[in-house]
Amino acid sequence: MSIIAAEAKPLSKKQIRHFVGGVRGALGISNHVCVDVEQLIDIVLPRAIPQFHYDVREPSYMADKHGEADPADMRISLREDVYDGMVAGNGRDRFTVLHEIGHLFLHQSDRIVLNRQTSHEKLKAYKDPEWQADFFAGEFLAFHGFVNRFSGPREMALAMGLSERAAQVRWSIYKQDGLVAA
Numbered sequence: 084m085s086i087i088a089a090e091a092k093p094l095s096k097k098q099i100r101h102f103v104g105g106v107r108g109a110l111g112i113s114n115h116v117c118v119d120v121e122q123l124i125d126i127v128l129p130r131a132i133p134q135f136h137y138d139v140r141e142p143s144y145m146a147d148k149h150g151e152a153d154p155a156d157m158r159i160s161l162r163e164d165v166y167d168g169m170v171a172g173n174g175r176d177r178f179t180v181l182h183e184i185g186h187l188f189l190h191q192s193d194r195i196v197l198n199r200q201t202s203h204e205k206l207k208a209y210k211d212p213e214w215q216a217d218f219f220a221g222e223f224l225a226f227h228g229f230v231n232r233f234s235g236p237r238e239m240a241l242a243m244g245l246s247e248r249a250a251q252v253r254w255s256i257y258k259q260d261g262l263v264a265a
């Protein structure tokens with residue numbers, strides 16, 4: 084059995100990290116340890132990219148999807164409870180918003196190819212658009228330039244508005260990459 088899967092042009096962790104630094108700089112938020120995500124989608128992104136817009140949709144419409152991105156239209160859609168959670172500072176919902184924004188930046192049509200693959204064949208992480216968007220979101224919210232200020236993932240989670248789970252994932256990546264000592 085084969086399926087048609089969306090495969091993104093490969094991006095390494097290092098490339099995404101570098102790219103996120105550039106985007107944060109271009110948006111004028113490079114020194115923000117904790118990103119104000121509500122301000123990002125209401126003010127910062129629309130000012131930098133006039134085509135950018137977002138909408139908030141009923142849970143009945145979105146079903147099990149937390150968010151969705153349409154890179155051609157520069158639009159993200161957020162499930163209402165995810166939007167509310169983001170406004171309230173919930174780490175998981177903040178991450179979802181940045182994941183969808185990651186798709187807008189990383190997955191314009193020239194970076195996506197449709198590939199026939201057998202179902203047991205797993206997409207290599209660096210070509211998987213979902214992995215890429217997750218990595219973008221993690222780097223954006225927990226920018227590597229700040230991580231050595233923290234003694235561990237819990238402190239980082241509090242300072243950067245991450246869920247504990249996301250902070251643990253980031254921390255182990257930064258440890259692996261030699262960006263934090265402990």
Ligand SMILES: [Zn+2]
Pocket residue numbers: 182186212213216
């Ligand atoms: Zn996605």
